[in-house]
Each structure stands twice: as C-alpha cells, then as structure tokens.
Amino acid sequence: MSDLVVECLGLTRVYGDDAVPVHALQGVDFRVTKGEWTALAGPSGSGKSTLLHLVGGLDRPTDGTVAVDGEKLNDLSESQLSDLRLRKVGFVFQAYNLIPVLSAVENVEFIMQLQGIEPPERHERALSVLDQLGLGDIGERRPGELSGGQQQRVAVARAIVTEPVLLLADEPSANLDSATTLELLALLRTINEQRGVTIVTATHDPIVMGHASRRVLLRDGRIESDEVVSSPA
Amino acid sequence: MKLTLLVQLSWRNLWRHRRRTVILLTTICFAVGSVLVFNALLRGMQVSMAETAIDNLNGHFKVLAPGYLDDPGIEKSFEFEPIGRPELAGDAIQGWAPRVRVPAVIRSERETRGVQFVGVVPGSEEISFLGDVAIDGEYLSGPDDRRILVGQALAQQLETGVGRRVVLITQGVDGGNRESGYRIAGVYDAVGEGIEKAFVFTGLATVQELLSVDAVTEVSVRLAEDDQNPSVLNSLTSTFSDLDVRTWQDLEPQAAMMYEMADTTVAIWFLIVMGALIFGIVNTLVTAVMERVRELGMLRAIGMRRGAVIAQVVIESMLTMTIGISIGVVLGTLSYLWLADGIDLSAFAEGLEMTGVKPELVPRLWARDVFLVVGLSLVLGILASIYPAQRAVKVQPLDAMRG
Numbered sequence: 001m002s003d004l005v006v007e008c009l010g011l012t013r014v015y016g017d018d019a020v021p022v023h024a025l026q027g028v029d030f031r032v033t034k035g036e037w038t039a040l041a042g043p044s045g046s047g048k049s050t051l052l053h054l055v056g057g058l059d060r061p062t063d064g065t066v067a068v069d070g071e072k073l074n075d076l077s078e079s080q081l082s083d084l085r086l087r088k089v090g091f092v093f094q095a096y097n098l099i100p101v102l103s104a105v106e107n108v109e110f111i112m113q114l115q116g117i118e119p120p121e122r123h124e125r126a127l128s129v130l131d132q133l134g135l136g137d138i139g140e141r142r143p144g145e146l147s148g149g150q151q152q153r154v155a156v157a158r159a160i161v162t163e164p165v166l167l168l169a170d171e172p173s174a175n176l177d178s179a180t181t182l183e184l185l186a187l188l189r190t191i192n193e194q195r196g197v198t199i200v201t202a203t204h205d206p207i208v209m210g211h212a213s214r215r216v217l218l219r220d221g222r223i224e225s226d227e228v229v230s231s232p233a
Numbered sequence: 234m235k236l237t238l239l240v241q242l243s244w245r246n247l248w249r250h251r252r253r254t255v256i257l258l259t260t261i262c263f264a265v266g267s268v269l270v271f272n273a274l275l276r277g278m279q280v281s282m283a284e285t286a287i288d289n290l291n292g293h294f295k296v297l298a299p300g301y302l303d304d305p306g307i308e309k310s311f312e313f314e315p316i317g318r319p320e321l322a323g324d325a326i327q328g329w330a331p332r333v334r335v336p337a338v339i340r341s342e343r344e345t346r347g348v349q350f351v352g353v354v355p356g357s358e359e360i361s362f363l364g365d366v367a368i369d370g371e372y373l374s375g376p377d378d379r380r381i382l383v384g385q386a387l388a389q390q391l392e393t394g395v396g397r398r399v400v401l402i403t404q405g406v407d408g409g410n411r412e413s414g415y416r417i418a419g420v421y422d423a424v425g426e427g428i429e430k431a432f433v434f435t436g437l438a439t440v441q442e443l444l445s446v447d448a449v450t451e452v453s454v455r456l457a458e459d460d461q462n463p464s465v466l467n468s469l470t471s472t473f474s475d476l477d478v479r480t481w482q483d484l485e486p487q488a489a490m491m492y493e494m495a496d497t498t499v500a501i502w503f504l505i506v507m508g509a510l511i512f513g514i515v516n517t518l519v520t521a522v523m524e525r526v527r528e529l530g531m532l533r534a535i536g537m538r539r540g541a542v543i544a545q546v547v548i549e550s551m552l553t554m555t556i557g558i559s560i561g562v563v564l565g566t567l568s569y570l571w572l573a574d575g576i577d578l579s580a581f582a583e584g585l586e587m588t589g590v591k592p593e594l595v596p597r598l599w600a601r602d603v604f605l606v607v608g609l610s611l612v613l614g615i616l617a618s619i620y621p622a623q624r625a626v627k628v629q630p631l632d633a634m635r636g
Contacts, residue, residue: 058534058630079538085630086536097531101245111535113238158535 261557269565352440370419384429
C-alpha cells in the first residue's frame with residue numbers, strides 16, 4: 001500500500017469571476033507521505049491556506065485532483081466529504097474554535113459523538129488524550145475559563161482523538177505568544193513522532209516552520225521551493 | 234448523527250445568553266397564556282350565546298308545522314302525540330316540550346301590548362329558561378292551569394302584577410278573535426327584557442281550549458349533550474317527515490353566526506399574537522446563528538452534515554417553544570382557574586343582552602383548544618426556524634478557518 005497520505009496533481013483554484021479572476025493556485029503538484037510534518041509557508045496570498053483547504057476537503061479545486069489516503073476528493077459529494085473529514089482529517093484552527101458551551105472534555109468527546117462512538121469509550125479516550133497533552137486537570141472547564149494556549153491544546157486533543165490519518169493546522173500559533181507556541185510545537189512533534197500522525201501546517205511563523213520536517217514555500221499560487229529538513233529545531 | 238447529541242448541544246446553546254433566552258421564553262409563555270385565557274373567555278361567551286338561544290324556547294331542535302315560521306298562527310299546527318316520539322339511542326334527549334305559541338294582544342286595566350301567548354306543559358319546560366327562571370308569585374301548576382306568567386318588564390309596561398287579571402286576545406283557526414281573562418300567577422325575571430316583554434305563558438290545555446284545538450304549534454327537543462348529534466336530527470326528520478324540523482341555528486341565525494364567528498376570532502387572535510411572536514423568535518435565532526458563524530463552520534469542517542446543522546437550529550427553536558409553551562399553558566390554566574367561577578358582567582348587561590351573553594361569563598377552557606394552541610405554536614416554532622436554519626446551512630466550513 002502507498003505511503004502517500006496526500007496527493008495533489010495539477011491543482012488549480014481560481015476565485016472571483018471571469019472578469020477579475022484571482023488565481024490562488026496554479027497547477028500545483030503536491031504530495032505528502034505518511035509521518036511527515038510539512039509546513040506550507042509563503043507570503044499572504046501565496047496560496048498556502050488555499051492548498052490546505054483543498055487538501056482538507058473544505059474547498060473544491062477549479063482544476064486538478066486531490067486525494068487523501070487514496071480517496072479522490074473530486075469525486076465525493078458534499079456529505080461524503082463531510083464523512084471523510086470526520087473519519088480521516090483532524091483540524092486545528094487559528095482561532096481554536098472550541099464550542100464554548102461544552103467543557104474541555106466534552107469538546108474532545110464531541111467529534112467522537114459525531115462518529116457514533118458509545119459514551120463510556122469516548123469519555124475514556126477523551127480523558128486519556130487530555131491527560132497525555134497535560135490537560136488532565138482542566139477537563140471540566142469550559143473554553144472561556146482556559147488560556148489561549150490551553151484552548152489550542154484542547155483543540156489539538158479534539159483533532160487527534162479520532163486518530164486521523166492527517167492533521168491540518170491553519171496558522172495554529174497565530175494567537176499564541178512565543179512560549180506557548182513552543183509548547184504547542186513540542187506537542188505537535190510528540191504527536192508526529194510518537195503517534196505517527198501526518199501533519200500539514202500553513203504558517204507565517206518562522207518558529208513553526210523551524211519545527212517542521214519539510215518546508216514548502218509557495219508564491220503566487222505556485223510552489224517555489226520544497227525542502228526536507230534533516231534536523232528540525 | 235444521534236438526536237440526543239443535537240438536543241444536548243441545542244439545550245446548552247439556549248443558555249449561552251441566559252437573559253435573551255429568558256426574555257424570549259417570557260414572551261412565548263405570556264403569548265400562549267394570553268391566547269388560552271382569551272380562548273377561554275371567548276368560548277365562555279360562545280357557550281353562553283348558544284345556551285341563551287337554546288333556552289329561549291328553541292331547544293337544540295324544534296319541530297314545527299310547515300310554514301309556521303313565515304306566518305305563525307294556530308292554523309299552522311299539528312297533533313303531536315299521535316305521531317309519537319322516535320326511538321333514540323341512549324340518553325341523547327334531555328327532554329321534549331310541546332307548546333302552542335300564537336301571536337296575541339294582552340290588555341291590562343291601563344295598557345295593551347302585543348305578545349306571544351304560549352301554552353306549555355310546565356313540567357316539560359325544564360329544558361327552557363322557564364325551568365330555572367326566578368318567579369315572583371307562583372309557577373304554573375300543570376297544563377290545565379288557567380293562570381298566566383308574565384315577564385317583569387311586561388308587567389311594568391302593563392302596570393299590573395301578581396294576582397291581577399289581564400285579558401288576552403288572539404285568533405282562532407277560523408280567523409275569528411278568541412278572548413279570555415286570566416289571573417297572573419307569577420312574574421318571571423328572565424335574562425333580558427326582550428324575553429320578558431315577548432312571552433306570556435299559561436297551561437297548554439288552557440290555550441288549546443281557548444282556540445278549540447288539540448294540536449300544538451311546536452315541539453322543542455333538548456339534547457343531553459351540547460354537541461348536536463346528526464343521528465338525532467336524522468331520526469327527527471324521518472319521524473316528522475311531514476313537518477319542519479329546525480336546528481337552533483336555523484331559528485336564531487344571528488346567534489348562530491356569532492357562535493361560528495367565535496372560532497374565527499380565536500384563530501385570528503392566535504395568529505396575531507403568535508404571528509408577532511414569530512418575528513421575535515426568527516430574530517433571536519438569526520442573531521444566534523450569526524454569532525456562531527465560526528463555530529458552525531468548525532462543526533461543518535470536522536464533519537457535521539448540513540442536515541445536522543439545520544436540525545440543530547430547528548431543535549433550538551423547538552426547545553424554546555416547548556419550554557415557553559409549557560409554562561404558558563400552566564400560566565393560562567391557572568388564570569383560567571382563577572376566573573372559572575365566573576366574571577360578573579352585569580354592569581354591561583344591556584349591551585350583552587343583544588348578543589345573548591349572560592351577565593355572568595363563565596370561561597371555558599377546552600382541551601381541544603389547548604391542544605390546538607400547543608400544536609400550532611410548535612408548528613410556528615418550526616416555521617420560525619426555517620429562515621435561521623437556511624442562514625446556518627449557508628455557513629461554509631471555510632468560515633471556521635478565518636481568524
């Protein structure tokens with residue numbers, strides 16, 4: 001079986017109308033193999049977020065193909081895409097996006113509820129993941145009672161609790177200070193190395209780029225450079 | 234996706250903005266409560282109007298000679314007993330009241346008035362207002378009683394009273410005048426001066442003797458239940474096939490129209506109150522959706538389907554409505570119980586007399602009205618959630634990615 005978790009071929013995404021088209025991606029070929037931690041970098045408007053969204057099945061390409069874990073996303077209906085995201089992709093958002101009316105442990109459990117996992121198992125798994133991420137003592141607190149760093153770690157716990165094949169993080173450190181960013185990156189590294197979770201992050205942050213094992217630089221909707229880092233920070 | 238999860242999430246979302254939810258719930262429960270109380274008052278008026286119409290010598294059904302209504306007189310009469318009464322199931326009929334009713338002129342020592350001279354079987358008049366009317370003097374002792382009952386207002390007009398004599402003049406079958414003197418046994422105090430001025434009562438046999446007939450001009454039939462049973466009407470029309478069988482609605486079309494209008498009024502009031510409320514619900518739900526665009530986007534991004542997002546908004550609306558309606562029904566019922574002994578409207582008695590509503594209004598809270606209000610409110614709750622749900626479902630997963 002192929003080790004390819006993501007395979008994008010000739011990926012093009014054009015926004016706007018025919019009169020004023022905006023070429024966010026222009027025929028990008030992009031592959032991610034299992035266990036990689038890839039950082040998509042580049043200036044604003046370079047296409048890194050667009051690429052991340054297409055890989056996560058949050059957006060559809062104008063042209064080209066995207067496959068995740070061997071499933072071609074172009075062929076999937078809206079609800080099939082929802083199912084794929086639920087089963088195979090974990091998301092970490094810039095603004096954490098926790099559900100404010102649920103406690104930390106309930107936020108982590110929520111995605112398993114969507115998957116139909118029974119209460120005892122999902123509660124046990126949620127507690128276990130929170131514990132592993134050093135959040136064992138804040139499980140009953142609601143997001144409003146947590147710091148930004150704690151919220152982002154709960155978001156990571158929610159993203160990995162279902163053991164996705166791919167973890168997508170969009171500017172995960174944008175709202176964090178440097179110390180908290182480093183804590184988050186250490187956490188992602190542990191997840192990447194110990195759990196073998198494949199990670200793709202879109203980031204402006206040089207600290208984040210420094211921790212990834214592969215750096216893909218985009219500019220004007222094209223990949224400008226793609227380098228594997230032998231010894232990330 | 235499990236419904237319990239959506240209900241749980243919707244429930245928590247409800248209390249995200251407690252003050253807003255409490256205000257909305259208060260509005261719903263007052264709206265529902267006020268609709269129920271209004272319903273109960275209107276139903277009370279409706280029943281009162283119907284009872285008055287039925288009590289006023291109509292009964293639920295009345296058997297008449299053909300043409301009597303157009304040209305009332307003793308020549309439009311029929312012999313009741315030879316036909317007999319139809320076999321009717323169970324206790325559908327409360328009673329029968331045969332009468333002779335003819336136009337007449339009543340003359341006292343001082344005044345003369347036109348009236349309806351009515352011969353009755355006193356024991357059978359339990360089914361009309363005569364059964365429980367207040368009487369100064371004595372009630373008629375039987376169909377052979379030769380004395381009369383007059384209304385209080387008529388007695389005042391005639392400047393007469395109990396024990397005094399009056400003369401009644403009417404027309405016989407042959408068209409000739411029949412005249413006789415009668416002593417006043419009692420003066421009755423009915424609901425409404427119109428009745429008191431219109432009807433003079435005596436024994437049935439007394440009028441038949443005056444007019445030299447064995448016939449009656451009408452037979453009122455009162456049912457045990459207020460709901461008119463079509464099978465009873467069918468039995469009556471088939472038994473009295475040569476006669477005219479009329480419902481009280483035929484005989485009192487104005488009262489019947491007002492009775493029917495009560496249903497429409499209930500519906501209009503409901504739509505006005507709940508229609509206004511629905512805008513409040515839509516506004517609150519849309520606000521709630523717009524506040525949660527990023528969260529809804531996140532839910533879509535992590536795999537929640539469109540249907541589940543719609544269901545979440547609908548459930549939130551339904552939960553709000555269910556709580557508001559439940560409290561509203563309790564409030565409405567308590568208010569109804571507080572008023573259940575009756576409301577004294579005697580200060581408006583003259584105006585009410587025209588509508589046939591009795592001076593003491595007893596509200597009626599019918600289970601079917603409660604179920605209807607609850608059911609329609611829930612339907613409105615669903616309708617109110619359609620637009621907010623549409624707004625929610627338009628939220629794209631990408632909306633969650635924006636910082």
